[in-house]
Amino acid sequence: MANADTNPLEIAREALLRLATRRIPPTPANYRALYHEIAGTQDDGSDALPDAVLRSLVAALPRATPAQLRLARLLEDGVQKSGWNGLRDGLAQHARTLEDRAGWGNLISELLRLWELRQPGLTPARKREGLQRVLASQDDDTLYPRLQGLIKGWGDASAGLDSPDAMGDLAPANEAEAMPDAATTSRTGLTGSQFMGGFGSISQFFGGSAPDEDLEAFADLRELLATSLETALAPVVRDTAVAEQLDELAVAMRAAKSVKVLRTLTTKVKHLAFKMEILTGEQAEIRTELLRLFGLLVENVGELVLDDQWLHGQMEIVRDLVARPLDIRALEDAERRLKEVIFKQSQLKQSLQEAKEALKQMLAGFVDHLADFSESTSEYHDKLEAFAGKISSANSLAELGSVLDEVMRQTRVAQLNTQRTRDELHAARSRVEQAEAHIAQLQAELDRTSAMVRHDQLTGTLNRRGLDEALEKEMARSRRYRAPLCIGLLDVDNFKKLNDSLGHQAGDAALIHLTQVIRDGLRPQDSVARYGGEEFLLLLPNTTRHEAVQTVQRLQRELTRRFFLHNNQKLLITFSAGVTELNDRDNEETALARADAAMYEAKQTGKNRVIEG
Numbered sequence: 241m242a243n244a245d246t247n248p249l250e251i252a253r254e255a256l257l258r259l260a261t262r263r264i265p266p267t268p269a270n271y272r273a274l275y276h277e278i279a280g281t282q283d284d285g286s287d288a289l290p291d292a293v294l295r296s297l298v299a300a301l302p303r304a305t306p307a308q309l310r311l312a313r314l315l316e317d318g319v320q321k322s323g324w325n326g327l328r329d330g331l332a333q334h335a336r337t338l339e340d341r342a343g344w345g346n347l348i349s350e351l352l353r354l355w356e357l358r359q360p361g362l363t364p365a366r367k368r369e370g371l372q373r374v375l376a377s378q379d380d381d382t383l384y385p386r387l388q389g390l391i392k393g394w395g396d397a398s399a400g401l402d403s404p405d406a407m408g409d410l411a412p413a414n415e416a417e418a419m420p421d422a423a424t425t426s427r428t429g430l431t432g433s434q435f436m437g438g439f440g441s442i443s444q445f446f447g448g449s450a451p452d453e454d455l456e457a458f459a460d461l462r463e464l465l466a467t468s469l470e471t472a473l474a475p476v477v478r479d480t481a482v483a484e485q486l487d488e489l490a491v492a493m494r495a496a497k498s499v500k501v502l503r504t505l506t507t508k509v510k511h512l513a514f515k516m517e518i519l520t521g522e523q524a525e526i527r528t529e530l531l532r533l534f535g536l537l538v539e540n541v542g543e544l545v546l547d548d549q550w551l552h553g554q555m556e557i558v559r560d561l562v563a564r565p566l567d568i569r570a571l572e573d574a575e576r577r578l579k580e581v582i583f584k585q586s587q588l589k590q591s592l593q594e595a596k597e598a599l600k601q602m603l604a605g606f607v608d609h610l611a612d613f614s615e616s617t618s619e620y621h622d623k624l625e626a627f628a629g630k631i632s633s634a635n636s637l638a639e640l641g642s643v644l645d646e647v648m649r650q651t652r653v654a655q656l657n658t659q660r661t662r663d664e665l666h667a668a669r670s671r672v673e674q675a676e677a678h679i680a681q682l683q684a685e686l687d688r689t690s691a692m693v694r695h696d697q698l699t700g701t702l703n704r705r706g707l708d709e710a711l712e713k714e715m716a717r718s719r720r721y722r723a724p725l726c727i728g729l730l731d732v733d734n735f736k737k738l739n740d741s742l743g744h745q746a747g748d749a750a751l752i753h754l755t756q757v758i759r760d761g762l763r764p765q766d767s768v769a770r771y772g773g774e775e776f777l778l779l780l781p782n783t784t785r786h787e788a789v790q791t792v793q794r795l796q797r798e799l800t801r802r803f804f805l806h807n808n809q810k811l812l813i814t815f816s817a818g819v820t821e822l823n824d825r826d827n828e829e830t831a832l833a834r835a836d837a838a839m840y841e842a843k844q845t846g847k848n849r850v851i852e853g
């Protein structure tokens with residue numbers, strides 16, 4: 241049958257037949273020998289492991305990544321040392337690796353699922369640490385199984401088993417080591433296990449879930465509470481004992497190492513809150529009472545200065561201010577105005593005292609001199625009568641001569657007395673004149689100081705001096721609190737015409753009306769200043785440019801509702817305004833210049849409007 245058949249199928253069938261008929265074990269080698277026998281070919285071993293081909297194949301494999309390198313080495317080893325078996329094992333291991341890779345996706349999604357799952361006893365910090373330990377290992381081949389172990393541990397923990405695997409296979413047995421203070425107490429101030437101790441109550445507090453985020457939120461709240469006690473409440477409590485207790489509580493709260501301690505502190509907070517409620521109530525009563533007293537005082541001062549209209553105007557303003565809801569700026573303003581009233585009153589008292597003194601002296605002097613004069617005059621008259629009697633009864637010239645000498649002497653004395661009285665009356669008059677001059681001088685000084693005080697006497701708004709002070713304060717406040725500050729410069733429209741047609745007094749009344757409307761339309765913290773004759777400046781703290789424009793426009797609308805009444809005639813007063821918001825580089829001049837330019841534009845473009853500068 242040599243070379244009998246060249247059909248490989250037939251040869252194979254015959255080879256199998258011979259294996260069976262000759263009862264030869266069907267090994268590959270026996271099959272190969274029979275095959276060559278039937279085909280009439282030589283078994284030259286060319287179908288053994290194709291070493292050269294495989295080597296060239298392996299040499300061509302990429303080795304860029306550790307995995308590629310590993311595969312290439314595996315195949316090299318298989319080819320060189322272990323033959324088919326080595327190659328088979330290597331390929332099988334590689335196939336497993338590939339299979340593992342296919343499992344990475346699942347593994348990672350499971351990792352993510354468990355990472356986000358809130359698990360009692362397994363804080364994010366703990367999970368993070370376990371994962372870091374697994375990832376820190378340099379051995380790529382063991383990464384997959386180690387990660388699998390870690391995830392399994394997490395899974396078991398969520399199923400209620402407290403698995404040590406939850407920390408990764410390198411997890412320390414000691415939990416304190418696993419959750420060093422630095423990692424878990426930096427924000428919370430408690431170690432993980434301490435937190436776990438109070439976990440139930442905290443999770444209840446947060447609605448039944450048992451989240452670590454809640455623990456962090458709890459720690460944040462604890463810090464917030466401590467800070468509130470220390471920086472927000474303690475400084476405003478007037479009772480020093482309570483303030484000290486608040487400070488102590490804040491310190492204790494931060495140092496608390498367990499939820500149990502915190503709970504005790506919370507009870508103390510409740511007690512203190514109760515005390516403070518009582519204190520606050522008392523303080524509110526005290527404030528109301530003080531305000532009432534202040535009101536009485538203001539009334540009283542008003543009564544004392546009945547004859548000074550200017551002071552009455554000021555007192556009215558102070559009364560208005562305290563009648564509004566209290567606010568720090570309103571109080572500052574009230575204080576300033578009261579100081580002015582007190583100052584002016586003391587000046588008036590002094591000048592009145594001097595005037596009274598001068599008047600008293602003058603009257604006393606007159607009375608004295610008139611008495612002296614009338615006394616000496618009546619004495620002189622009596623003497624003259626006596627001399628007349630002596631003259632009529634005189635019998636000789638010599639006798640007559642001596643009576644005449646006496647008459648002459650008495651007349652000279654009377655003359656001297658009159659002269660002296662006249663001189664003294666002159667002196668008294670000049671003293672009165674001096675006193676009058678002094679009073680006039682005092683009055684002039686008073687007027688000068690009045691001009692120097694911070695409020696405009698006609699309208700009661702701030703004057704330039706008051707404006708400078710207020711603007712400086714508001715600019716500093718705005719920078720300190722990074723709050724917007726706007727100014728608005730207002731100029732009454734066609735005011736000259738009003739003055740010319742109705743008179744200066746009507747003009748004054750119109751200005752008073754205008755400022756009243758403005759003041760009523762602004763917040764207590766806003767200020768109004770008389771910038772010039774019929775120009776006013778508004779200071780609007782905590783106000784953006786947009787809000788400032790709206791505010792000024794609202795004032796314009798209000799003026800169209802509240803007419804100025806002159807002799808029962810309704811007159812519409814309008815103004816043009818420029819509004820600007822102050823920036824960090826502004827000083828008073830630059831800001832005012834912008835507002836002024838904008839106001840000028842408002843005048844130029846039709847009046848009764850607001851322009852932003």
Ligand SMILES: Nc1nc2c(ncn2[C@@H]2O[C@H](COP(=O)(O)OP(=O)(O)OP(=O)(O)O)[C@@H](O)[C@H]2O)c(=O)[nH]1
Pocket residue numbers: 698731732733734735736737739743744745746747748751772773774843847
């Ligand atoms: N009654 C009164 N008039 C004042 C006072 N201060 C300034 N004025 C007058 O206000 C007028 C301002 O006139 P102008 O500057 O021409 O301005 P205006 O007539 O309002 O014209 P526009 O500003 O262009 O609308 C002047 O007649 C001033 O005398 C004041 O305290 N009382």
